[in-house]
Amino acid sequence: MKRNPYFFILLLVAGLFASCKKSDVAFESDLARSYKIYTNFKTSTNNSYRYQVNTVSWTGYSTETIITVKNGKVIKRAYVAKNVIGGATPQITILEQWIEEEGSLNTHTNGAATLTLDQIYEKARTVWLLKRKDAKTSLETKNSGMISSCGYVENNCADDCFNGISIAFIERLPD
16 A cells, blocks of 8 residues: 655644644743742742732822742731822821731732742733733743733723732741
């Protein structure tokens, strides 16, 4: 039985196209590089660290949430909401402030979610950095190579449109 050589060429080309599928994740190689830096950090800190999530509005309203992780588990969440009224001498007003310990985590509705950095990297890969036709996606790694900002802004959105996370710092827990 004689085989058609074009059949094998067609099969080979089809296999190449199947293996060259484009990724649905924007900044995939940058995220992978950042994740590797994070895994080294996680190992060096025994998976014990804290990080601060910030939100800012054009109105002057802002929040800071510090999440503390010990041995890979969130043990504390501290939150402060502020309002800044501009002028020659801006005035800062604390609107809300609280601390949740391990036994009371997630008892407040405000504040950043109690996520570990492993969960943040997973959310970056599966939600925030997905390629979208109707949005601009961004990734910054200014925390010694780890995520500092990750998310997207939908096109034609005017104010406070960022969907993602902004991390001011990531640091090991003091000994």
